[in-house]
Amino acid sequence: MADIHVPKLNNNDTEYQIVEWLVGNGKPVIAGEPIAVLETSKAADELEAEETGYLHHAAALGTWIAPGALLARVTAEAAPPPAPASVAPPVPVPEAVAAEEDAPAAEPVVTAPARAAMEELGVSDAEVAALGLAVVRRSDVEALVSRRTSGTREDVREDVREGAREDVPGNAGEGVPGDVLEDVPLPVEDTGAHRLPRVQRAVARAVTTSHGTIPAAYTVVKFEVGPLLERAKGLSREVRRPVGLAELFVQAVAALHPAFPLFFASVDGDLARPADAPRVGVTFDMGEGLYVPVVHDTGTLKAIADALMRYRLAATEGDFRERDLTGANIAVTLHTDADVILAIPLIFPGTVCALAITSPQPELTLAEDGTVTARTVANIGLAYDHRLINGRDAALFLAALRMELHA
Numbered sequence: 001m002a003d004i005h006v007p008k009l010n011n012n013d014t015e016y017q018i019v020e021w022l023v024g025n026g027k028p029v030i031a032g033e034p035i036a037v038l039e040t041s042k043a044a045d046e047l048e049a050e051e052t053g054y055l056h057h058a059a060a061l062g063t064w065i066a067p068g069a070l071l072a073r074v075t076a077e078a079a080p081p082p083a084p085a086s087v088a089p090p091v092p093v094p095e096a097v098a099a100e101e102d103a104p105a106a107e108p109v110v111t112a113p114a115r116a117a118m119e120e121l122g123v124s125d126a127e128v129a130a131l132g133l134a135v136v137r138r139s140d141v142e143a144l145v146s147r148r149t150s151g152t153r154e155d156v157r158e159d160v161r162e163g164a165r166e167d168v169p170g171n172a173g174e175g176v177p178g179d180v181l182e183d184v185p186l187p188v189e190d191t192g193a194h195r196l197p198r199v200q201r202a203v204a205r206a207v208t209t210s211h212g213t214i215p216a217a218y219t220v221v222k223f224e225v226g227p228l229l230e231r232a233k234g235l236s237r238e239v240r241r242p243v244g245l246a247e248l249f250v251q252a253v254a255a256l257h258p259a260f261p262l263f264f265a266s267v268d269g270d271l272a273r274p275a276d277a278p279r280v281g282v283t284f285d286m287g288e289g290l291y292v293p294v295v296h297d298t299g300t301l302k303a304i305a306d307a308l309m310r311y312r313l314a315a316t317e318g319d320f321r322e323r324d325l326t327g328a329n330i331a332v333t334l335h336t337d338a339d340v341i342l343a344i345p346l347i348f349p350g351t352v353c354a355l356a357i358t359s360p361q362p363e364l365t366l367a368e369d370g371t372v373t374a375r376t377v378a379n380i381g382l383a384y385d386h387r388l389i390n391g392r393d394a395a396l397f398l399a400a401l402r403m404e405l406h407a
Contacts, residue, residue: 001081002051002074008067009040015066016040018059019109020135029055029074032321036071037135043112044135046322047071054078113138113326119268121145121213121349142349145209203290209349217386218344219394221402225360226376228405241305245378246282249332249357250308252404254278254298260397263353264329267387281328281348282308284315291315292348294328335359345383352385355401 009016020037023029034046035055049055053074059065073081108129110118117138118128127144128136196204210216228248235243257264257278264275281292293311297303314320331354333345338359345354358379365373380401382394 001076002053003070004035004047004049004072004074006038006065006067006069006071007047009038009045013040015064016045018061018063018065018071019044021057021061022046023049023055025055025057026078026080027055029053034322037109037111038065039109043115044109046111048321049074056080108133109135111135111137114141117141117350119266119273121209122269142205142209145213145349200290206348207346210346213349214347214352215386216347216383217389217391217394218381218383219391219398220342220356220379220381221395221398222377223380223402223405224375225378229360229376235301239302239305241302241309243301243305245357245360246308246332246334247301247305248405249355249401250280250282250295250298250304251301252401253330253332253355254280254295255404256397256400259400260393262388262393263384263397265352265388266329266350267352267385272388275329279327279329281331281351282311283331283333283345284311291320291325292328292331293320293324294326296327331355332357342379342381344381347383347385352388354383356381356383 006016016038018036019039021035022037023033023035029035029049030052031049033049035049036047037044038047039045051074053076056073056075058070058072065071075081108131110128114128114136117123118125118141121141123141123144128141131140131144133140225245228245232243232245232248235247257275261274262272264278265272266275267273278298280295280298282295284291284293291311291314293307293314295304295307297307311320311324314324328348329351331345331348331351333343333354333356335343335356335358338361340358341361343356343358345356347354356379358381360376360378363375363377365375367373380398382398384394
C-alpha cells in the first residue's frame with residue numbers, strides 16, 4: 001500500500017481545497033495518472049499517483065487539506081484499506097445559500113494550463129464560465145476553440161458532459177488524454193464506417209483549430225547533413241545515448257531562442273507573448289497516431305538525448321505522461337521515409353513555428369570541369385504564423401540554424 005500525501009504547492013497557503021477527484025474512489029489507477037485537482041490561492045494543481053493499483057480517497061471532495069496530510073491510498077487489491085485515523089469532512093454548504101435560487105453561480109476553478117490556453121487562444125472568462133464546469137482544464141478550452149467555427153456553445157457543453165476531454169497532442173497544451181471516450185468502434189454498417197482512434201481524433205481537432213486560427217506560411221531550404229551525421233556518431237559514444245539529426249536539431253533550435261524570441265512566442269491578439277525558455281516538441285508517429293512530447297531540458301545534448309530516447313520507447317505504446325506533452329513553444333517534425341522530399345508541418349495551436357526535417361538523401365553535383373561531387377542533403381522547412389513572422393525572418397532563422405548546426 002502506498003500513501004499519497006499533499007505536497008507543498010506554494011509558500012503562500014497553509015491549506016488547499018480538493019475541488020475535483022479525477023479517479024473515483026476504489027477505481028484502478030496507473031502511476032503518473034492525475035488523480036485530483038487541488039485549488040490554491042494562485043492556481044489549480046493536478047496531483048498524480050506514484051504507483052499503480054486501486055485508489056482509495058482519504059479526504060472528501062470540498063475538503064480543505066494541509067500540506068503533508070493524507071490525500072489517498074493506492075492498494076494492490078481492490079479491497080479498501082483500513083480507514084485512516086481521521087478523514088476530513090467536506091466543507092458544509094450553508095442552507096441559506098443553497099436554498100437561494102437567485103444566487104449567482106460559483107466561478108469555475110480554472111487550472112493553470114487552462115488559463116494559459118485561454119490567453120494563447122483568445123478565450124474569455126465568460127466563454128469558459130458558460131461551459132458550466134466546476135473545474136476547467138486545458139482540454140476543455142481547446143475543445144471550445146475547435147468548435148467555434150463548426151458548432152455551438154451547447155455542442156461544446158455536450159462534448160464535455162459525454163467525457164470527450166481528449167487533448168490536442170503536443171501543442172502548448174496537454175497532449176495526453178484526461179477523461180476520454182472509450183475507443184469503442186461504431187457499428188459497422190454497409191458503408192464500413194468506423195470510429196477514428198482516440199489519438200487520431202485529437203490530431204483532427206488540432207488540425208482544425210490550427211487551420212482555422214493560424215495564417216501559416218512556409219519556407220524550405222536544403223541543408224548538407226553529411227557532416228552532421230558523422231558528428232552524431234562520435235557524440236553518441238560521448239554521451240552514451242543515441243544521437244542523430246533529431247537530437248542535433250533540437251539542440252540547435254533551442255540555442256536560437258535568445259536571438260529569435262518571436263519564434264518561441266505565442267500570439268494574443270495584437271500582442272506577442274515571449275517564452276521564458278525554449279521547450280521543443282518533437283513528433284513521433286508509430287502508426288497508432290501522432291504524439292508530440294516536449295523536451296523541457298535543452299541545456300545539454302545528453303539531457304536532450306535522454307528525453308528523446310525515453311519518448312521513443314513511450315511512443316511505441318502511447319505510454320506518455322501528461323507533463324511529457326505539455327508546454328511546447330516550438331516544434332520539430334521528423335519525416336523518416338526516404339521518399340518524402342517535402343513536408344509542410346502543422347503549426348500547433350499556441351505556437352507560431354514548426355520545423356520539418358526530411359530524411360537525408362544522396363545528391364550528386366556535376367562541376368564545370370566534369371568533376372562529380374557526392375554529398376548528403378535534407379530539405380529543412382519552416383512553417384510559421386504570418387501574423388508574427390515574415391518570410392525574411394524565416395530565411396534568417398534558417399540561415400542561423402545552419403550556422404548553429406555546423407558551428
